[in-house]
Amino acid sequence: MESPTPNMGVPAELAARMSMAEQHEYLRHKLSRRGLVRGGMIAVTATAVVGAAGGVAHADNGPALPKSANDDYDGVAVAPFGRHLSFGADPATEFSISWQTPVAVRKPFVRLGRAPWDLGHKVEAEVVALHTPALTPTGKPVDQYYLHVKLERLHPGTTYYYGVGHEGFDPADAEHFGTVGSFTTAPARSEHGRHSAPDPFTFTAFGDQGVSYHALGNDSVILAQNPAFHLHAGDIAYGDPAGQGLPADASQYDARTWDSFLFQTESVAKSVPWMVATGNHDMEAWYSPNGYGGDVARFPFIANGPDPAAAPGIYSFVYGNVAVISLDANDVSYEIPANFGITGGKQTAWLEQRLKAYRQQSGVDFIVVFFHHCAFSTTNQHASEGGVREQWVPLFEKYGVDLVINGHNHVYERTDGIAGGVVRSPLLIGGTHRPGTDGVVYATAGAAGRSLYSFPVADSYEGHEAAVDSVPTYHWVSGGGKVTETVAWSRVRYTNYSFLKVDVTPAPAGRTASMKVTALAEDGTRLDHFTIVRTAR
Ligand SMILES: [Fe+2]
Numbered sequence: 366m367e368s369p370t371p372n373m374g375v376p377a378e379l380a381a382r383m384s385m386a387e388q389h390e391y392l393r394h395k396l397s398r399r400g401l402v403r404g405g406m407i408a409v410t411a412t413a414v415v416g417a418a419g420g421v422a423h424a425d426n427g428p429a430l431p432k433s434a435n436d437d438y439d440g441v442a443v444a445p446f447g448r449h450l451s452f453g454a455d456p457a458t459e460f461s462i463s464w465q466t467p468v469a470v471r472k473p474f475v476r477l478g479r480a481p482w483d484l485g486h487k488v489e490a491e492v493v494a495l496h497t498p499a500l501t502p503t504g505k506p507v508d509q510y511y512l513h514v515k516l517e518r519l520h521p522g523t524t525y526y527y528g529v530g531h532e533g534f535d536p537a538d539a540e541h542f543g544t545v546g547s548f549t550t551a552p553a554r555s556e557h558g559r560h561s562a563p564d565p566f567t568f569t570a571f572g573d574q575g576v577s578y579h580a581l582g583n584d585s586v587i588l589a590q591n592p593a594f595h596l597h598a599g600d601i602a603y604g605d606p607a608g609q610g611l612p613a614d615a616s617q618y619d620a621r622t623w624d625s626f627l628f629q630t631e632s633v634a635k636s637v638p639w640m641v642a643t644g645n646h647d648m649e650a651w652y653s654p655n656g657y658g659g660d661v662a663r664f665p666f667i668a669n670g671p672d673p674a675a676a677p678g679i680y681s682f683v684y685g686n687v688a689v690i691s692l693d694a695n696d697v698s699y700e701i702p703a704n705f706g707i708t709g710g711k712q713t714a715w716l717e718q719r720l721k722a723y724r725q726q727s728g729v730d731f732i733v734v735f736f737h738h739c740a741f742s743t744t745n746q747h748a749s750e751g752g753v754r755e756q757w758v759p760l761f762e763k764y765g766v767d768l769v770i771n772g773h774n775h776v777y778e779r780t781d782g783i784a785g786g787v788v789r790s791p792l793l794i795g796g797t798h799r800p801g802t803d804g805v806v807y808a809t810a811g812a813a814g815r816s817l818y819s820f821p822v823a824d825s826y827e828g829h830e831a832a833v834d835s836v837p838t839y840h841w842v843s844g845g846g847k848v849t850e851t852v853a854w855s856r857v858r859y860t861n862y863s864f865l866k867v868d869v870t871p872a873p874a875g876r877t878a879s880m881k882v883t884a885l886a887e888d889g890t891r892l893d894h895f896t897i898v899r900t901a902r
């Protein structure tokens with residue numbers, strides 16, 4: 366289980382009250398007394414896009430550039446790994462390609478082309494060198510090298526082939542040709558109504574993955590669905606296994622967990638954009654005052670949120686007829702308040718502005734919102750976050766959000782249509798949901814691989830329905846307390862590894878567009894399915 370360990374010298378009552386920024390200061394101060402402080406993160410090239418967004422720690426007395434461990438090193442000995450793709454703000458024209466090298470390399474680059482044998486376009490990569498000192502007296506320092514290339518002005522609906530390399534390793538060479546991958550940009554969006562519908566597409570989602578047999582099992586099933594993109598609802602790798610947002614967490618932190626994670630994730634993310642939200646385990650106190658410096662080094666977040674420097678995990682994009690919004694629930698969490706209020710209310714104001722704009726945007730039929738902490742879940746471990754209910758649920762209802770996807774609770778759980786905190790419309794397995802009148806559906810897909818939680822009542826899922834009219838549970842309130850409640854909205858519960866698949870079928874204006882939502886177990890067995898319908902605009 367994820368419990369805090371003895372802390373690093375901070376009295377317990379003080380530790381419980383420290384914000385992420387205070388923990389960061391404390392950690393750097395403590396380590397500087399031990400003579401261990403060097404830079405947290407160094408963006409090398411002039412086109413630094415990642416370093417600028419994270420409020421990251423900069424070099425105190427370290428080298429200005431990462432160097433090879435061996436000056437005679439020629440790059441031949443190492444291959445890139447951990448390739449992962451991300452959308453830019455416009456998935457039809459902007460992509461980022463990211464990867465890692467086990468040591469510093471010279472002149473990292475991407476080769477790109479419209480055919481695997483024609484990779485003539487070469488783009489220099491940005492290097493982000495991430496240094497983690499020994500965070501415990503017996504630990505060892507870790508240096509990691511992340512490479513990023515931002516691609517713009519791509520053609521919509523087009524497949525590109527790419528390879529990543531560096532001086533001494535060229536993916537265009539015959540011996541490395543097997544490392545060449547591909548991706549496909551989103552279809553062009555229609556601006557003013559449409560007479561024909563774009564092609565159907567699929568996306569997938571889960572949260573709380575980490576590195577495990579089950580995490581890899583889910584990745585394998587996800588790859589077989591051929592998704593256009595994947596949403597990771599936070600608690601990404603568990604480099605910080607404690608996740609309490611406390612100074613003591615640093616004594617368990619292992620930066621190398623991210624190496625295993627990105628190696629595991631490459632199986633999907635080398636061809637499927639892997640879009641992450643930030644959970645409680647993604648706050649890592651060493652790198653930056655907000656705890657997100659490491660995340661920003663590893664993932665090229667879309668920087669179109671209200672305050673990318675404070676909270677990089679807040680952004681949005683449109684793929685086909687679906688608008689996707691990623692939120693940072695650490696900002697509103699009463700349960701784990703280390704970053705509570707980090708955007709100063711800007712996130713909620715931005716959310717309303719985004720929801721309003723997307724509801725009016727021609728060609729956008731569905732709005733999907735994903736973030737870490739659940740508004741509605743009944744597990745014994747975390748249950749429901751009152752901060753999300755207070756700040757965001759009224760907006761989800763006001764603007765008829767079509768689907769909310771969460772993690773944090775390591776189970777699959779899906780609600781009926783909810784409005785005003787109670788069931789508006791029962792949504793049975795196999796049922797149809799009309800968001801305008803039926804309330805909002807919340808799907809918790811937090812069983813991606815890390816571990817499993819438990820429910821206070823029996824599981825109920827496809828082929829094993831055991832309907833329960835009322836479930837005893839609780840929600841978190843201001844100050845960190847729990848308030849018990851008995852609820853009727855828990856429709857589907859499944860205590861095993863699983864994820865969400867969403868099949869989107871657009872339609873000509875005036876006809877019915879649909880999102881078929883399916884929950885799959887790690888062996889591909891179907892656990893739940895329902896269909897969300899709207900009249901296409
Ligand atoms: Fe988790």
Ligand SMILES: [Fe+2]
Binds near residue numbers: 600608646737773
């Ligand atoms: Fe979590």
